[in-house]
Amino acid sequence: MLRSMETTLQVTIDCAEPRRLVPFWCEALGYVPEPPPGGYATWREYWRATGVPEEELGDGAGETPESIVDPAGRGPRVWFQQVPEPKTVKNRVHLDLKAGGGRGVPLAVRTERVTALVDRLTGAGATVLRIMDEPGMDYYGVVLADPEGNEFCVA
Numbered sequence: 001m002l003r004s005m006e007t008t009l010q011v012t013i014d015c016a017e018p019r020r021l022v023p024f025w026c027e028a029l030g031y032v033p034e035p036p037p038g039g040y041a042t043w044r045e046y047w048r049a050t051g052v053p054e055e056e057l058g059d060g061a062g063e064t065p066e067s068i069v070d071p072a073g074r075g076p077r078v079w080f081q082q083v084p085e086p087k088t089v090k091n092r093v094h095l096d097l098k099a100g101g102g103r104g105v106p107l108a109v110r111t112e113r114v115t116a117l118v119d120r121l122t123g124a125g126a127t128v129l130r131i132m133d134e135p136g137m138d139y140y141g142v143v144l145a146d147p148e149g150n151e152f153c154v155a
Contacts, residue, residue: 009076011095014087015148018066018080020125024147025078026068027124028097033065034077043067087149095152103138111140114154118142121154 015021022033040046044063048054067079099117100110111133122128125147132141132155141155 011076011078012081013078013150014083015080015150016082016086017148018082019064020147021080022065022068024121024124024126025080028121028126028146028152029068029070029075029078031068031075031078032071034067034069035065091151094150097152097154099154100140107138107140110155114140114142117154118144 013021013025026032036043036046040049042063043066044057047057066082067077069075069077097117100113102110105113118126118128121144126144128142128144129151130143132139132143139155141153143151143153145151
C-alpha cells in the first residue's frame with residue numbers, strides 16, 4: 001500500500017480548563033507547552049488570523065498554551081480541547097505511563113519507580129484510584145485521575 005502522506009498522531013483530551021491540565025501533563029510526560037506558530041504572540045491570535053470565528057474560540061481560549069509537545073520530538077502532540085460538558089463516565093481510551101522499565105527489571109525496582117512517579121503526580125494534582133498489585137503476579141501499576149478526573153495508568 002502506497003502512502004502519499006506521513007500519518008502522525010495527536011492525542012486530544014476534552015477538558016473544562018486547559019490551563020489546569022497543561023502544567024500537570026507537562027510534569028507527567030516531560031513535555032513542554034507548545035508555542036504558537038511563528039509570528040504570533042498567542043494561539044488565539046493565530047486562530048483569528050486563520051479565520052476561526054470568535055464564538056468558536058470561547059472565553060480566554062488560546063491566550064495560554066492548550067497543547068504540549070515532546071521536546072525530543074518523539075512523542076505525539078497532546079491538545080487539551082476545551083468543551084462545555086463535564087466528564088461523566090470512565091474514559092474509553094486512556095494513557096499508560098510506562099515508568100517501571102518493563103518486565104526485564106525486577107518487580108521491586110519497577111514498584112519503586114512507579115511509586116516515585118505516582119508520588120510526584122499526586123503532588124501535582126492527580127488522585128490515586130486503584131493500585132494493581134495482585135499477590136503472585138509479576139506486575140505493579142497504579143490507576144490515577146488527572147485534576148479533571150481523566151483516568152490514566154502508571155506501570
